[in-house]
Amino acid sequence: MPSPIDDSLQARISPECPQETRDILYHAWGHDRSGLKKLLNERGKASIQDPRTGETPLHAAIRACGPADEPTEGEEEQEEDGSVEEAREVIQDLFLNGAIWNDVDANNETPGCVAYRLGRKALYNLCVDAGVRAELLFALMDGYEELSxxxxxxxxxxxxxxxxxxxxxxxxxxxxxxxxxxxxxxxxxxxxxxxxxxxxxxxPVTSEEYLKSKLTYDDDKLLDSDLNGVMMAWETDIMRRSVAALIPGEEQGKRVLNIGFGMGIIDGMFADLKPSKHHIIEAHPAVLEHISKPDSKFGSEWEKSGPEEGAYKVFVGKWQDVVLQLLEQGELYDAIYFDTFGEDYSQLRTFFMEHVPGLLDQEGRFSFFNGLGADRRICYDVYTKVVEMHCADAGLDVEWEESDVDMEKLDEDGEGEWKGVRRRYWTLDKYRLPVCTFMG
Ligand SMILES: C[S@@+](CC[C@H](N)C(=O)[O-])C[C@H]1O[C@@H](n2cnc3c(N)ncnc32)[C@H](O)[C@@H]1O
Structure with missing residues (x-):
């Protein structure tokens, strides 16, 4: 069991902390808005960190509020006390001066993580909003870079x-x-x-490195050569729910596109619904080799079993290339699922903003594996909002279906399902399943 976190001022501002940093942290902790403002006159000052504890002024302003009282019976949330109002103003000043929403401290907590742990919902929401602003800005800058x-x-x-x-x-x-x-x-x-x-x-894993790496399949997971979990059997329930959300009523004869074969879990479920078209895009040579093995369910016999030539097909290559071919062929789908590996949010965003509008039938549904920021609650919440905004930009509505994740074997690094897996990429007890449809 990790030892409980000591949130006291003495524990958080270390003896080694340089005087200038110490002054800023003390003023943030004391919610001394005017005193703090005078100290934030230089760029970068709002995101200074104690060299030992990693405390930033944001951490300090939030931590100083202490834990919230439990809500009394009948109340949904606890009443905010005066310190929260003061903290809110200080936090807003810090963000205006360039404080970074997701810097972690030595306990691996962002300021938002501290707010959440202390039950300070209003302050947590301020951090989420700052994260959303930052991510939207990054997305724009990425676009500008590409253009130039x-x-x-x-x-x-x-x-x-x-x-x-x-x-x-x-x-x-x-x-x-x-x-x-x-x-x-x-x-x-x-x-x-x-x-x-x-x-x-x-x-971080990059797509280029991943696509060159050696893969290992066992019964309940697919690992790359750095022991990153590419796909794991514990996600089967999420795959089942995704199929149910994409094809309500288990209707047969739908046109399906799945991007990323992995262990073939979701493709097995799609195949059970006897689609009229079932296209799979896969880029990794080892996955493609696995698919073409004699005992594979999706080998050449499966391709031949489609209602017409080309109706059941594994497209070889990166989706970035293959979708251009599909668009050119005029393919349309009732259900599109996207679950790749080694790619960041910008790739998913490109897919749904630039390609889903051309590939999805007007009445169709699009979903993706929502593992965005799933190793940290605040990042998950930030991405939820960012996805909603980018989807709206692409003319898509998003509904989130929330379901429980059984955390019994997922709770500890290197244990249970994570045995032999390098990084615990999932830490949350709820999964938010996105169902995207065209607006209006
Ligand atoms: C998480 S797994 C998919 C798991 C799948 N949903 C299942 O139910 O088993 C991700 C898959 O995407 C593939 N992939 C990664 N990048 C890709 C890309 N750019 N284009 C096509 N496939 C890609 C990986 O090789 C891997 O097979």
Whole structure:
């Protein structure tokens, strides 16, 4: 059991904290709005961190409110006390001065995580809103970059540069972390002054690396060569619910497109409904090899068993290329499901904003595996709102069907379902299943 978090001022502002940082953190903790404003006159000051605890002014302003009282009987939520109103103003000032909504502290908590744990719903919502603003802005900047980046070669160079920078940063963080560990307990001038977040060594999976990596199938999971869970059998219930949401009443004869075969769980369920068209897009050579094995349900015999030629088909390649072919062929679908791996939200956004409008029948339904930010509640909530806004931009309504996730075997890193899996990508007890349809 991890030890409970000590939220006291003494525990959060360390003896090693430089005076300037300490002053800002104290003023944020004391909700001293005018005093704080004077200290935030330089860029970057709103996101300074205690070098040992990682406390930011946002963490401090929220933590200072302490835990909320339990709501009294009959009340949905507890009454806010005066400190929350003060904190709200300080937090708004901090965001206006560039505070970062998702910086984590040494407990691996963002300011929003602290607010949620303390039951401070209003402050949590402020953090969610800041996250939504930041993500919308990132999405726009991404678009601008693409517009100005010209030829493909430049794009690749950009991507290579980003990768190199990320690797360099991770290596530097690893060295600093090792130094910090070696010096632990020895609080002298050698102590590194920059806070190193607990996840500094995590290198994100990229699509390019993933598509080149070796895969291992076993009965209940598909892993890549870094032991990342590409697909796991515990998601079967989510796949079942997704099929039910996409094809209500288990109607037969629908036109289906599934992007990302993985373990073929959802494709098995679609196939049971005897679709009139069942197209699958898959890019990974090892998955394609798995599909073409003699005992596979989706090999050449399956392709031949369709109601007409080409009705049942595995399209080989990245969806980014294959959908262009499908659009050119004028294919239309009643149900589209999207569940890839190693791609970030920008790819999903591109898919539903640029391609779903051309591929989905006017009465059709689109869904995707909603694992966006699922390792942290606040990120899940931020993405929910961001997806709604981008869908609206694409003329799509989103309804969320919420269901319980049985967390009994999913609760601990490296245990239960996560045994042998590098990273616990799911931590939430509720799944929000998106059902997207055309507006009006
Ligand atoms: C999470 S799994 C899909 C699991 C599937 N829903 C199931 O029920 O088993 C993701 C799949 O997407 C594939 N994939 C990843 N990137 C892709 C891309 N750009 N185009 C096509 N397939 C991709 C992966 O190789 C993998 O097979």
């Amino acid at each position: 980046s010209g030829e493909e070669e430049d794009d690749n160079e950009d991507a290579d540069e980003v990768m190199a920078e990320q690797e360099e940063a991770a290596a530097a963080a690893a060295t600093a972390a090792a130094e910090a560990k070696a010096q632990d307990g020895d609080v002298d001038a050698e102590e590194p002054l920059k806070f190193i977040p607990p996840d500094a060594n995590e290198i």
